[in-house]
Amino acid sequence: MTRSTAIATRELSKTYKDVRALDNVTLDLEPNRIYGLLGRNGAGKTTLMSILTGQNYPDQGTAHIFGHEPFEHDLILSRICFIRESQKYPDDFKVHQAFKAAAMFFENWDEQLAQDLVEAFALPTKRRIKKLSRGQLSAVGVIIGMASRAEITFFDEPYLGLDAVARQIFYDRLVEDFAEYPRTIVLSSHLIDEVANLLEHVIVIDKGRIVVDSDAEELRGAAVTVTGDAKRVQEFIGAADVLHRDSLGALASVTIKAKLSADQREQAKLMGLDLSPVSLQQLVVRSALSTNEGTDERTEARA
Amino acid sequence: MIDDSKPIFMQIAELIENDIISGVLAEEAQVPSTNEFAAFYRINPATAAKGINRLVEDGLLYKKRGIGMFVTQGAPQRLREKRREKFQQQFIAPLTAEASKLGIGIEELVSMIKTGSAG
Numbered sequence: 001m002t003r004s005t006a007i008a009t010r011e012l013s014k015t016y017k018d019v020r021a022l023d024n025v026t027l028d029l030e031p032n033r034i035y036g037l038l039g040r041n042g043a044g045k046t047t048l049m050s051i052l053t054g055q056n057y058p059d060q061g062t063a064h065i066f067g068h069e070p071f072e073h074d075l076i077l078s079r080i081c082f083i084r085e086s087q088k089y090p091d092d093f094k095v096h097q098a099f100k101a102a103a104m105f106f107e108n109w110d111e112q113l114a115q116d117l118v119e120a121f122a123l124p125t126k127r128r129i130k131k132l133s134r135g136q137l138s139a140v141g142v143i144i145g146m147a148s149r150a151e152i153t154f155f156d157e158p159y160l161g162l163d164a165v166a167r168q169i170f171y172d173r174l175v176e177d178f179a180e181y182p183r184t185i186v187l188s189s190h191l192i193d194e195v196a197n198l199l200e201h202v203i204v205i206d207k208g209r210i211v212v213d214s215d216a217e218e219l220r221g222a223a224v225t226v227t228g229d230a231k232r233v234q235e236f237i238g239a240a241d242v243l244h245r246d247s248l249g250a251l252a253s254v255t256i257k258a259k260l261s262a263d264q265r266e267q268a269k270l271m272g273l274d275l276s277p278v279s280l281q282q283l284v285v286r287s288a289l290s291t292n293e294g295t296d297e298r299t300e301a302r303a
Numbered sequence: 304m305i306d307d308s309k310p311i312f313m314q315i316a317e318l319i320e321n322d323i324i325s326g327v328l329a330e331e332a333q334v335p336s337t338n339e340f341a342a343f344y345r346i347n348p349a350t351a352a353k354g355i356n357r358l359v360e361d362g363l364l365y366k367k368r369g370i371g372m373f374v375t376q377g378a379p380q381r382l383r384e385k386r387r388e389k390f391q392q393q394f395i396a397p398l399t400a401e402a403s404k405l406g407i408g409i410e411e412l413v414s415m416i417k418t419g420s421a422g
Contacts, residue, residue, distance in 0.1 A: 034347055171345060179338035179348040197305060197346045217310040217350060262392070269397060277308040 012061035081150035114147035134161030315354030
């Protein structure tokens with residue numbers, strides 16, 4: 001852990017009854033970057049973010065935000081903003097009252113940005129929050145998360161009920177505002193393709209364990225799908241790390257973890273093989289699946 | 304535009320290179336800022352900056368402090384030479400490989416190219 005680390009965890013573990021929600025999670029998040037926290041539902045994303053924001057505590061291990069433990073630490077808590085998937089607000093609050101409360105809590109609050117976003121999302125600010133539609137409720141969260149300009153902002157699946165247009169408004173405004181006011185943003189999502197290009201760093205969590213912790217750019221082109229005659233595909237991939245394999249008769253389509261050189265691409269072409277890129281979404285799905293398969297094999301071997 | 308085949312910063316660098324070669328960005332023209340690129344292509348600003356910095360390192364763009372990025376004198380010419388070197392490997396080799404698979408001889412290939420470019 002260096003002084004410039006925004007978030008640092010060491011061997012963080014949390015168990016609910018018989019479910020291991022977090023399993024030895026060790027991470028370092030640097031300031032002023034956009035992180036993607038990706039994984040399936042129930043993988044441990046929300047548990048991790050709750051612990052990092054002091055709303056939950058680990059069974060084992062440590063979590064530090066700007067060098068301090070977040071739990072019951074007011075100075076730290078005023079520097080972070082956590083927008084939950086099902087964010088709760090006081091029952092009889094109207095939308096503008098929720099914004100007023102957020103403005104009092106977050107010292108970097110930008111009222112102009114909040115107003116702009118209210119307009120962009122066409123949000124009725126005089127309505128009671130409990131009368132809002134699911135999408136409008138999500139818009140309230142997105143607006144608070146953005147306008148708070150907190151040093152660390154967690155968005156936990158913030159787009160429930162938002163249509164494709166509204167989600168695009170969110171992504172566009174996020175990039176725009178982040179460019180002008182860099183800060184640490186942790187975006188948890190399972191709509192990976194939608195957010196992939198916004199991310200600088202990708203963390204994939206599966207069954208409570210970190211399975212990918214890598215710069216987004218390093219993951220791009222880190223895997224490739226080779227398709228063609230099964231024998232030739234096998235000959236080409238050799239001992240490469242296989243993430244996924246499909247076959248149809250004599251045809252095989254194999255996704256391998258490998259960065260191909262120009263020569264290797266040339267060779268594939270000459271062998272009559274097709275190479276296709278693997279999206280971050282596919283890579284995440286494949287990584288999660290292959291770790292599961294790995295676990296199963298180990299379990300079987302022991303049994 | 305942006306796809307998954309390679310790192311985005313490389314794709315941004317190539318997009319700018321293409322604009323320099325085609326003359327969309329003339330010599331001494333100002334290049335959009337990192338944040339403008341990020342907003343336009345909906346990518347992370349750090350990634351856009353990395354692509355632009357690569358062209359600065361290659362001497363194709365230069366910085367005027369406090370003003371922005373500009374296309375270096377002679378950049379289109381240098382890029383064209385670089386692309387010519389790659390042309391053989393990128394286009395001719397696969398073309399002749401496919402032609403020989405189909406039993407198209409060099410003579411026939413040449414005449415096909417002539418007919419094609421005349422049309």
